[in-house]
Amino acid sequence: MKKTLLSLIKYSLFPALLLVIGKILGVYFVASMFRMNVEFSMNDYNIFFFKASVSASQLLTLSSYSDIFMFLTIVLGMSFVLFRALVLHDSHISSNTVFKLAKYNLLDLIGTSFELYHSGIIWLLFTWISTVLIYINCSKGITYVWVLFIAVVFSIFFSIIFARDLISEINLTNDESKNRL
Secondary structure, eight states: OHHHHHHHHHHHHHHHHHHHHHHHHHHHHHHHHTTOEEEEOTTSOOSSSEEEEOOHHHHHHHHHHHHHHHHHHHHHHHHHHHHHHHHSBTTTOOHHHHHHHHHTTOGGGOBOHHHHHHHHHHHHHHHHHHHHHHHHHHHTTSSOHHHHHHHHHHHHHHHHHHHHHHHHHHHHHHHHHHHHO
């Protein structure tokens, strides 16, 4: 139990940091793209320590596109974890793939079930956390509804893919244990 909890904490640090950094970088990227005035202010008691001097319509644009940027950072991480779980999983990786990875000294990309599913659960959790944050912004009227729709669709899509891979891995493990008996 202790090993599982420590690994969950270890795997959650990077996505949590990426979520915050993705939002902040998204704010600055969108603000510079649309020439909006955004500055850091250490005297405010806001959660991200920045304030925006923008109109309501600009706030809608700034929040919506920075939410997309934040969500994209999490989606890229989740995509990498899903790729590793589907293609580079030690329980069902092809020998050709192993030889290609060995040729380029990339054997560390091959993951165990313990590693892949713990990190996958964390990344999936952060995918849904970012979707909830987008929902909160949407319910406040500072994010477009289509941004929420995209986030929900991707979150459901990744959840289904991850669940299907997890179920197939459980079935594979059960079949192997039956064959040993």
